[in-house]
Amino acid sequence: MTVQRFTGTDRYVVTEDLMTAVNAAVILGRPILIKGEPGTGKTQLAEEIARGLKRPLLQWHIKSTTKAQQGLYEYDAVARLRDSQLGDERVHDIANYIVKGPMWEAFEQEVQPVLLIDEIDKADIEFPNDLLRELDRMEFYVYETHQTVAAKHRPIIVITSNNEKELPDAFLRRCFFHYIRFPDADTMREIVDVHYPGLKKELLNEALHAFYDLREVPGLKKKPSTSELLDWLKLLLAEDVPPEALSSDDRRKTLPPLHGALLKNEQDVHLFERLIFLNQRDGR
Amino acid sequence: MLIGFYFMLREGGIKASITEFMTLLEVMQKRIAGYSVEEFYYLARACLVKDEALFDRFDRVFSAHCRGVQQLFGDGAAEIPAEWLRRHFERLMSEEDKALVESLGGWERLMETLRQRLEEQKERHEGGSKWIGTAGTSPFGAYGFNPEGVRIGQEGSRHRRAVKVWDRREFRNLDDSVELGTRNLKIALRRLRRFAREGAADELDLHGTIESTARNAGLLDIRMVPERHNAVKVLLFLDAGGSMDDHVKVCEELFSAASSEFKHLEYFYFHNCVYEGVWKDNRRRHTDRTQLMDVLHKYPADYKLILVGDATMSPYEIHYPGGSVEHWNEEAGATWMKRLLDTYPKAIWLNPEPRGRWEYTPSIRMMSELMESRMFPLTVSGLEEGMRALT
Numbered sequence: 001m002t003v004q005r006f007t008g009t010d011r012y013v014v015t016e017d018l019m020t021a022v023n024a025a026v027i028l029g030r031p032i033l034i035k036g037e038p039g040t041g042k043t044q045l046a047e048e049i050a051r052g053l054k055r056p057l058l059q060w061h062i063k064s065t066t067k068a069q070q071g072l073y074e075y076d077a078v079a080r081l082r083d084s085q086l087g088d089e090r091v092h093d094i095a096n097y098i099v100k101g102p103m104w105e106a107f108e109q110e111v112q113p114v115l116l117i118d119e120i121d122k123a124d125i126e127f128p129n130d131l132l133r134e135l136d137r138m139e140f141y142v143y144e145t146h147q148t149v150a151a152k153h154r155p156i157i158v159i160t161s162n163n164e165k166e167l168p169d170a171f172l173r174r175c176f177f178h179y180i181r182f183p184d185a186d187t188m189r190e191i192v193d194v195h196y197p198g199l200k201k202e203l204l205n206e207a208l209h210a211f212y213d214l215r216e217v218p219g220l221k222k223k224p225s226t227s228e229l230l231d232w233l234k235l236l237l238a239e240d241v242p243p244e245a246l247s248s249d250d251r252r253k254t255l256p257p258l259h260g261a262l263l264k265n266e267q268d269v270h271l272f273e274r275l276i277f278l279n280q281r282d283g284r
Numbered sequence: 285m286l287i288g289f290y291f292m293l294r295e296g297g298i299k300a301s302i303t304e305f306m307t308l309l310e311v312m313q314k315r316i317a318g319y320s321v322e323e324f325y326y327l328a329r330a331c332l333v334k335d336e337a338l339f340d341r342f343d344r345v346f347s348a349h350c351r352g353v354q355q356l357f358g359d360g361a362a363e364i365p366a367e368w369l370r371r372h373f374e375r376l377m378s379e380e381d382k383a384l385v386e387s388l389g390g391w392e393r394l395m396e397t398l399r400q401r402l403e404e405q406k407e408r409h410e411g412g413s414k415w416i417g418t419a420g421t422s423p424f425g426a427y428g429f430n431p432e433g434v435r436i437g438q439e440g441s442r443h444r445r446a447v448k449v450w451d452r453r454e455f456r457n458l459d460d461s462v463e464l465g466t467r468n469l470k471i472a473l474r475r476l477r478r479f480a481r482e483g484a485a486d487e488l489d490l491h492g493t494i495e496s497t498a499r500n501a502g503l504l505d506i507r508m509v510p511e512r513h514n515a516v517k518v519l520l521f522l523d524a525g526g527s528m529d530d531h532v533k534v535c536e537e538l539f540s541a542a543s544s545e546f547k548h549l550e551y552f553y554f555h556n557c558v559y560e561g562v563w564k565d566n567r568r569r570h571t572d573r574t575q576l577m578d579v580l581h582k583y584p585a586d587y588k589l590i591l592v593g594d595a596t597m598s599p600y601e602i603h604y605p606g607g608s609v610e611h612w613n614e615e616a617g618a619t620w621m622k623r624l625l626d627t628y629p630k631a632i633w634l635n636p637e638p639r640g641r642w643e644y645t646p647s648i649r650m651m652s653e654l655m656e657s658r659m660f661p662l663t664v665s666g667l668e669e670g671m672r673a674l675t
Contacts, residue, residue: 017330024331027311028307032330081502084502163471165471169301173303176331177329177335178330179336
């Protein structure tokens, strides 16, 4: 069997360590848990694996009220109740009221699919524990219809977490783990290049300088991340801002142009303005 | 070979399970990784380490294993205590000194020598030209001068060098004993969340409705429940002024995290130790005081009490009436602390001073005794311990 390997796509740059971890997960058919700063492309990874390996993608976005059972299937009791009161024929077969969840859908795919379980930490603390057996054996039992659903092909399960809750050890043992580090300047240049191939070199250099300087500002509540940098570049391009406007002399005295794309918190903007004020005073 | 590595990891504090180790072997068998050490490093990390806070520890063990150094990692035995490196003075050096220092070997040799020195050296050291410490001419340590020196425990960026990935130790910032950012704080505080249903029943209880409808032979019987919300109530006492000036930033962060996490949060300021009066606005601390007695009566015992302060003061300020540095207190600080703790059985003290320094400061020891050892350092792991003590 030749094994397909994930090596990144034309619009997503993967570092070597991430590539190794993803390939291990793909080949062994075990879930991979992705953590990292917000905006470093955790969710996008699943989409790009699906695109790169040409597999269908199924998504399951977790909210604080999501239950593990909803990923498998749900029994729509309300619809059945209504049908029973209207005297519908369908009411006699309970299977009509079983609604498949994303995991069931993934288990039924004819080729190995990619299943994204997004922001698992948003859910209740018991949520990961409720999925242990399903993730391990890739099968589950439907009580209402007495059938066992087993995966035709073990899906590539990508789980993302923002670290808002600790995940149970039993769950972690079953996953590969990768922490997406904030990219260094070289990787960042590659990433930008993939997204905006025609970007003027000086503009990119100045913008990256301004961006990393901004990240170094102590005390920011939310440091700007990759996705914010990409948004900001898009704006700079759209507004046709000249590179000189970002050069270092100006930066110490004024906010970078269109800073709203980078600083998302008014306290951060105030802090930055105060720092600029101090710089101006010192420079005088 | 790998079994030795596995046990080294466990000794180094990475409690990887056997199943995880088996996964690693399975991956190796399937030849996912080529034969490069780097790929093996990435694979082993993805299989065995499930917390980025432990990455740095993993890097250290891996590096030791790769060098075949049979060195045991106890509780950070190889971690250089930051105490040694605290900057007490910076000093400029003469030209001879510079020449002398330059005669030492390259990077690799420096690292090897560093390791040996670390094993020999057991105490904090300052100045001099061999041991590791601050402001000296030895190649190891911070704030001194050595063009080829290894900087340890110094703030600011290190120069990138062509060292091995695991030796770069890029994840040391994530080690969970280091200080906090607002986000980390919020996450730690979230441990305290207790959801409860209270108040008006304005949410449809779907399961209750289905069940009672079924019992009702199919006639719709709607059930309502109140909305779920965080029911934890917190009383926060913050030390303001004096020796706390060094810790303003971390306290601000704690405060902003706490105020967004808890719906019922009441805060008061005090200075060094709690006495009869506390205040809400630090600018009007002398005019606008709240009597502590009123606080004790107003907020019921189900409030959880969090005191934040460095507890660094003169022991008189705790144990004697009139010991306060700001005013004449009729009753000793300890008496007021006892009253507070009697009213609020769930209480902790968070101390921004590093834990290692506590036992050398008598007032911290006394305060910790008063708190019945419920004093925790103001770090992510300390905060988590504290939250566990509160629940």
